Amino acid sequence: MSPEDAEALSLREATQVLARLLYRDAADIEPDLTFWLLGVDALLGAQFVALLNAACGSDIDVAELDDYPTPQALSRYVAAQLTGTPPPRPRSERAAPEPRPVAAGASRAGAGRDDVLSVLREQLAETLCCDVFDIDTEATFRSLGLDPVLGAEFLDFVNGAYGLRARPAVLFDHPCLSALAAHIAASTTAVAPGPSAAWTR
Structure with a gap:
């Protein structure tokens, strides 16, 4: 299975599992929204991971939802696990965003x-x-x-x-x-x- 096919399969399974757990239509599950915004709490997160592992044959841990916090991101990680390819870098290891300085010479209100x-x-x-x-x-x-x-x-x-x-x-x-x-x-x-x-x- 190619990484692309594995990702598509993982995303489809993740979407279907989430739809069942959240009592929603699969079409309403937006893959780029965080699990938190979708309504997945700690208990549902544990159930979701268990069901996704069973459906895909993966071996992910519920803690990894923090590093891959959307269905799309998690699907890429699952696909990498299934195909033996390097996984995407987890969020915890990504560089912090560059500070955006307030312009010098601004008024007391800073940048406004x-x-x-x-x-x-x-x-x-x-x-x-x-x-x-x-x-x-x-x-x-x-x-x-x-x-x-x-x-x-x-x-x-x-x-x-x-x-x-x-x-x-x-x-x-x-x-x-x-x-x-x-x-x-x-x-x-x-x-x-x-x-x-x-x-x-």
Whole structure:
């Protein structure tokens, strides 16, 4: 079996298993949405992996859903396992995104709320492995599927991009992208981000 055929088979089986577990039509399972956004919790994740292994003859562990967090990504991993080809690099080993510095010489509002919002929206989409247009800037982080692990990853980007030392509480105090962007824009200084910034919440 070719890697392409194995991936197609794995994705088809993954989609069918998810559809049964989530009581949805297979056509409604979007392969690029994260399992979290699709509604797969820890219990369903364990059931999903067991059923997928039985259907495909694979040997994946439920913990690997963190490294391959969408049906499409997991199918590539399963296909590599079935064909003996090198697996795709897990998310935990990928390089962190390059910080996007706030322009020096900006006003007290830093890059401005709209600029900050655009950057955060793009990064959140990358963190959640979804399209940027799927991100509602007024929706809460929790409703978008940002769990504690992904929240820490997203916050690492925020701190790196804007030279901040934000703590997880900031995602509760400002629970949607729109609110967080406004807070960052109002809190950043007029200089490019660096280790001297001291914003914490």
